[in-house]
Amino acid sequence: MNQQIIAFIGGGNMAKAMVGGLCKNGFNAQHILVIEPNESNRQSLASEFGVQVFDKANSVLQSANLVIWAVKPQVFKEAAELTLPYLAQPLHLSIAAGITLSTMASSLQSQQLIRAMPNTPALIGLGMTGLVALSSVTEAQKQWISEIVATLGQSIWVAQENLIDAVTAVSGSGPAYVFLFAQSMIEAGEKLGLTADQAKQLTLATLQGATELALRSTANLQELRQQVTSKGGTTYAAITTMQAEKMPEAIHQGVNAAYLRAKELGQELA
Ligand SMILES: NC(=O)c1ccc[n+]([C@@H]2O[C@H](COP(=O)([O-])OP(=O)(O)OC[C@H]3O[C@@H](n4cnc5c(N)ncnc54)[C@H](OP(=O)(O)O)[C@@H]3O)[C@@H](O)[C@H]2O)c1
Numbered sequence: 001m002n003q004q005i006i007a008f009i010g011g012g013n014m015a016k017a018m019v020g021g022l023c024k025n026g027f028n029a030q031h032i033l034v035i036e037p038n039e040s041n042r043q044s045l046a047s048e049f050g051v052q053v054f055d056k057a058n059s060v061l062q063s064a065n066l067v068i069w070a071v072k073p074q075v076f077k078e079a080a081e082l083t084l085p086y087l088a089q090p091l092h093l094s095i096a097a098g099i100t101l102s103t104m105a106s107s108l109q110s111q112q113l114i115r116a117m118p119n120t121p122a123l124i125g126l127g128m129t130g131l132v133a134l135s136s137v138t139e140a141q142k143q144w145i146s147e148i149v150a151t152l153g154q155s156i157w158v159a160q161e162n163l164i165d166a167v168t169a170v171s172g173s174g175p176a177y178v179f180l181f182a183q184s185m186i187e188a189g190e191k192l193g194l195t196a197d198q199a200k201q202l203t204l205a206t207l208q209g210a211t212e213l214a215l216r217s218t219a220n221l222q223e224l225r226q227q228v229t230s231k232g233g234t235t236y237a238a239i240t241t242m243q244a245e246k247m248p249e250a251i252h253q254g255v256n257a258a259y260l261r262a263k264e265l266g267q268e269l270a
Contacts, residue, residue, distance in 0.1 A: 021151020
């Protein structure tokens, strides 16, 4: 793996998180090339990690075995046009939201394509990424990409591309659902007389602890909930009220709206 050359097109937040993770895991920084127009981004990548940075695509890219597309979706096609003349026949990994495999294939004139959908906790190495590959990508290549994407946190492979829209709806947009839920709990706590800081600490520690408990426990989520919900008790009062207010249905509808919008965006960016 350390002999491979990885080129990033776009050296912003996500690229920086991946470069940082690769270097931390012993990947040779001199084997990482980053094309990034923004000078302060280039300087920070070069000084923090010692990677090779360039303001625009050039012939150095010919050596790249893997090209990681980490530009905003709106500039993907333009970046592809500027970069393509310099590429040999690398494997491509795109993390640009809404850029489909078919858009990648026509812009990059390649079938060596993998599409990924990370989420924002990736920026601190606690992300969740969904991945899909064209059938021409080998298992060994997929394994290599899994290792690279592990720099952002956990990942799963899905069998069909339309499931990337489901990944977008669940984990891609998911952090914002959690933030909304947490904000509502904090506001409710404040209404009951807690300070903002107290309500925030109680809420975020509860989310963290409950998530960790769910991950470590052999019981499923419903069992875990039932264990703390005795009939006539406080949790029972809360859960029955939330269900009567149709909280589960609202979440299903919200996730579905994100799924439909992800599909639309894929078409708009095609
Ligand atoms: N951030 C997340 O949590 C997250 C989650 C899921 C998916 N993604 C996807 O990840 C991708 C990158 O996101 P990000 O947050 O890292 O964005 P970002 O910080 O804006 O980074 C993108 C970088 O690409 C540069 N760029 C623009 N045109 C270029 C070109 N032709 N060639 C090379 N570089 C070019 C931009 O420079 P200028 O600013 O000078 O234009 C910018 O520094 C996006 O497609 C996004 O959809 C991000």
